Amino acid sequence: MNSTPKHKIAIITYDNISLFHLSIPCSIFGEDIERIGIKPYHVMVCAQNKGAVPTLSGFPITIEQDFTVLETADTIIIPGWYNPDTPVSQTLLTALRCAHNRGARMVGLCLGAFILAEAGILDGKTASTHWGWAKQFTQKYLAVTFNDNVLYIEEKNVFTSAGSAAAIDCCLHILRLDLGNDVASHIARRMVVAPHRSGGQVQFIEKPLPRDIDSNRLNPALSWASNNITQPLTLEQVASKANMSQRNFSRLLKKTMGLTFTYWLREQRLGLAQQLLETSDLNIDLVAAKAGFSSSVNFRQHFQAAFSISPSVYRKQFRFSD
Numbered sequence: 412m413n414s415t416p417k418h419k420i421a422i423i424t425y426d427n428i429s430l431f432h433l434s435i436p437c438s439i440f441g442e443d444i445e446r447i448g449i450k451p452y453h454v455m456v457c458a459q460n461k462g463a464v465p466t467l468s469g470f471p472i473t474i475e476q477d478f479t480v481l482e483t484a485d486t487i488i489i490p491g492w493y494n495p496d497t498p499v500s501q502t503l504l505t506a507l508r509c510a511h512n513r514g515a516r517m518v519g520l521c522l523g524a525f526i527l528a529e530a531g532i533l534d535g536k537t538a539s540t541h542w543g544w545a546k547q548f549t550q551k552y553l554a555v556t557f558n559d560n561v562l563y564i565e566e567k568n569v570f571t572s573a574g575s576a577a578a579i580d581c582c583l584h585i586l587r588l589d590l591g592n593d594v595a596s597h598i599a600r601r602m603v604v605a606p607h608r609s610g611g612q613v614q615f616i617e618k619p620l621p622r623d624i625d626s627n628r629l630n631p632a633l634s635w636a637s638n639n640i641t642q643p644l645t646l647e648q649v650a651s652k653a654n655m656s657q658r659n660f661s662r663l664l665k666k667t668m669g670l671t672f673t674y675w676l677r678e679q680r681l682g683l684a685q686q687l688l689e690t691s692d693l694n695i696d697l698v699a700a701k702a703g704f705s706s707s708v709n710f711r712q713h714f715q716a717a718f719s720i721s722p723s724v725y726r727k728q729f730r731f732s733d
Contacts, residue, residue, distance in 0.1 A: 417453040418589070421484035423503070424458045424474055425493065429467050432491035432521060432578065439582040443598050451590060455480045459502055467493075481506040486516040486585075489523030490578065495547055504530045517569045518585070520578035524571040528552040536566045541574030592685045628653045629667060632660070633675070640679055640703045646672045680704060681717055688726040695722050 422436050433456075441454040457480045458464050463471040481487055487510050507530040511517055519527040524540035525548065527533050534554040545559040558564060563572035563581035572581035579602070587595035632653035636644055649672065650660035664672055684702040687693055693701065699710035714722050 418451060418486065419453045419455065419484045420486045420488065421455045421457055421480050422488045422490060424456060424464050426465050427467055427493040428464065429491055435520065435578045436488045436490055436582055439586060439598060443601055447597055455484065457481065459500060478502060478506045481510050484510060484515055486518065488518040488520065489526050490520050492522040492525055495522055495525045495544055499526055499529050507532060519571045520581060521572060521574045527569065527571065528555055532569060536569060537564055538571040539564050539573055540571060591689045593689060628655065629663060637679055640683060641701055642703065643705065644676060677713060681714060684710065684714065688722055698722065
C-alpha cells in the first residue's frame with residue numbers, strides 16, 4: 412500500500428466566481444486524474460467562510476472548507492477573479508503570503524494573477540494575465556514585469572496564465588511537471604484539448620480569419636510533417652503538401668495558430684523527445700535522432716532553452732512508471 416502523502420491542492424472560491432474557471436483545476440487535478448486510476452492529489456475547495464458562495468451562474472455553491480486549509484496546502488490555485496477592482500480581503504492576502512513564504516506553489520489563473528500581485532508575491536517576477544486587462548495590470552503593479560504574449564508563465568514556483576482556455580494549458584503544464592508527459596497527454600485527450608500548447612505561444616490571433624480562408628488546408632500538411640518528424644523537414648516541403656506557396660502557408664499558419672513554422676516544428680520535436688525520455692531507455696543521442704534534431708548538441712541546446720533543464724536530468728525527474 413502506498414503511504415506517500417498526497418499533494419494537497421487548495422482551490423480558492425470567492426463571491427461571484429465563474430463556475431467555468433473553478434471547474435478547470437477541479438477537473439484536471441481531481442475527477443479527471445482519478446478517472447485514469449491514480450489519485451496523486453488531495454483537492455480542497457475553500458472560501459473565506461464556509462457555506463453558500465454566490466456564482467456568476469445565478470445559483471450558490473456550498474463550500475465546506477475555509478482558508479485554514481491554506482496553512483498546509485502544497486499548491487494554491489486562484490481560478491480567476493470576479494473583477495480586478497473588487498477588493499481582496501486582508502485575510503486572503505495574509506494567508507497567501509504565509510503560504511508562499513513557506514514554499515507552497517502559487518497559481519494565478521487568468522485574473523487570479525491580480526490577487527498574487529496584490530499580495531506582493533509577483534514582485535520582481537514576470538507574470539501574465541488576460542490580455543484585455545494588461546494595461547490595468549501594468550499600471551497598478553509596477554514591481555511586476557508583465558508579458559502578455561504568452562499563454563502561461565512560471566517563475567520561482569509561481570505560475571500565472573492568460574485568460575480562460577489558457578488556464579487549461581497552465582494546469583496541464585503543472586500536471587506534466589508533477590506526473591510526466593504521458594499522464595498530462597492522457598488527461599488532455601480525455602478533455603479533447605491540445606496535449607501541449609507551449610507557454611510561449613501567443614495569447615490571441617490579432618486578426619480574425621477571413622471566411623474564404625480554409626484553415627483545414629493546414630491539417631494534411633501538418634499531419635504529414637508530424638509523421639515524418641525524423642526527417643530534415645523544410646518549409647518548402649510542408650507547404651507543398653498543402654498545395655500552397657511557402658509565403659501563403661506561413662501566413663495561414665501564423666493567422667490560424669499564432670506560430671511560425673520553425674516554432675511549430677521545434678515544439679513537435681520537443682514534445683516527442685519528452686515522450687521518449689519518459690517512456691524509453693534510448694540514450695540521448697538516439698532520442699535526438701528519433702525526435703528529428705540535427706545533432707544531440709542541437710537537441711540539448713533547444714531542450715535546455717525550452718524547459719530550463721537538461722534532457723538527462725528531465726529523464727531522472729519525470730520518467731513515467733506504472
